Amino acid sequence: MVNWVGLYTLCRREVERTIRVATQTLVTPWISALLYIFIFGEVVGRRIDTIAGATYIDFVLPGILMMNVITAAFTHSSSSLHFQRFVRHIEEVLVAPFSHVEMILGFVIGGVLRAVLVGGGVFIIALFFSAATVEHLLLFLFYIISVAIVFALLGVLAGLWAQSFEQLSVMNTFVIMPFTFLGGVFYSIHMLPEKLQVVAYFNPFFYFIDGIRYSMIGIRESNATVGFVVIFTMMISLAIFVEYLFKKGWRLRG
Amino acid sequence: MKALQITDLKKSYGANVAIDNISFSIEKGEFFGFLGPNGAGKTSTINCITGIATHDSGTIEVFGVDVKKQYREARKLIGLAPQEFNIDFFAPVRKTLDYMGGYFGLRKRERDDRIDQLLHLMELEEHADKQFRHLSGGLKRRVMIARSLVHDPEFLILDEPTAGVDVHLRHELWRYLEEMNKEGKTILLTSHYIEEVEKLCGRIAIINKGRIVAEGDKADFISEGKSLEAKYLSITEGEGW
16 A cells, blocks of 8 residues: 555655755756856857757757756755765654655655756746747657656665765766766767767767757657667666665665 | 564674564553663664664564564554654754654644644744754754654654753653653653663663663662662673673
């Protein structure tokens, strides 16, 4: 029997935590996105003709949006879990009648909701630059939510693994940031040297960015099926692994 | 019916044996003192009962419910006020109690009524909207006890609930605890204040180096004109029970 009231409370707590520090969790990424859109869209973009048939701002906006969704989902679940472990108020959850899956869902839904809030804000900002279009709404929603789930799960993993706040930042600095930038946020992979183009196809972030770009402006550089397989494989394997760690109580229960 | 039945419980952290094959039980409605020096295994035992830690072997039953196999049912029966402030320091008191009630499945109206009742009982009404970090040590202790009572548990575990609390407030807390016990709550209390255990508890167990070294009625410990403190010291220093 699912503890629905408990699960709702876990999610509510995560959302209220996001709102409690809104300057850090929402306003900062929106300002950062505004600067990216202004600089790449207005300043640099005006000097670039078109890229893969689209204006530069239309081309980079989906990448900027996805970059913010990824960061928000990952940061939320990793910092929330890690902080709760650090001050030990995770014990409030451990002594309550929750299953492992309910606990994981609380953190993941919290991460997804923050990602949607951040992504929604970036989209609204882009509207002021006449840069936000959505050609395939269902696909757009699919990419936002499924990628947010993947990174919220990855965040839960990092939140469990990290023994310090410094370790927590390692994953963001050495994995998420470089893979996102190398996944084609600001350029078409056809602009890369031929050998690097092959490497780009092994970067899963490329499929996330390319997928949302297709849903927004109808331009695709990757195989859609491969993209779906990458997303679902990551989602399922991370969910199974995280559930296993929670069940084992790894770094949660003494 | 036994409120708590622990049988052959073992718990190790790597090579360090924290609990070494202990067994004891607590009757329903008892006020039970669980004593021992620092690092003796008191908190490890409590963590195994509440689900904060998982035990290696043995069984723990709360009102006949196995805390591992039927953990959801078992956790609903237990309320824990731990020794450390394992709480969101930035959340207001009412919010903390509200979250905790929600975790235990209490719906909004039921939760609000219960929280008002607890704030009144613990004399926390005027502090309800203050963040936990802004409260004095005594008020923090009261919040910890209020939090453990949100879901109206049958079995209350208080791990050093009066540590760092002034004499006046300690007496007030004792009064709350005695009232709760009279209302039928089973209470397991750990404390380094031996006089506190002597005043409140009817039965006592002493744990040392992970083993139960003495267990019995309070009268058994304070016989022969010895105080509980003197008896406790002789037992934990190895003179036997």
